[in-house]
Amino acid sequence: MPRPKKCRRICGFPRQTEFFSAAGALPPVELAVDEYEVLRLLDYEGLRQEEAAAQMGVARTTVQSIYAAARRKLAQCLVEGRSLRIAGGNVEVCGDRETCGGGRRCCVRCCRRGGDGTAERLCPETGGPVPPSKSEE
Numbered sequence: 001m002p003r004p005k006k007c008r009r010i011c012g013f014p015r016q017t018e019f020f021s022a023a024g025a026l027p028p029v030e031l032a033v034d035e036y037e038v039l040r041l042l043d044y045e046g047l048r049q050e051e052a053a054a055q056m057g058v059a060r061t062t063v064q065s066i067y068a069a070a071r072r073k074l075a076q077c078l079v080e081g082r083s084l085r086i087a088g089g090n091v092e093v094c095g096d097r098e099t100c101g102g103g104r105r106c107c108v109r110c111c112r113r114g115g116d117g118t119a120e121r122l123c124p125e126t127g128g129p130v131p132p133s134k135s136e137e
Helices: 033-044 049-056 060-080
Strands: 008-010 029-031 084-086 091-093 111-113 119-121
Touching (some): 008 033, 033 060, 033 091, 049 060
Parallel strands (some): 008 091
């Protein structure tokens, strides 16, 4: 029996979920929300794979495989002239977005390490500590 997929943490859902091709004859390519989030974190935000993995709550190798699948789908859209639809995936939206306003940078990615090795999350807007989400308590 395969292991169940781990829920991936995202900062929010994309504003635009469908991109249409002028050709429009072929069925659209489905990009999962977690694939979108990996593209956003690595290519748009400029995070390293390790940082993206920590933010999403998954292993670096998982981010690497999600990224490869997402790039393959984007290439398919560009080469074949297909539309793109972003939907689906086992995701949870970051619970800290309300604390810092959920701007371009989500609180989960901002951490500092204490002397004892523990991580304290910092709000990018205020610079202050962010209380743990309910799932972390």
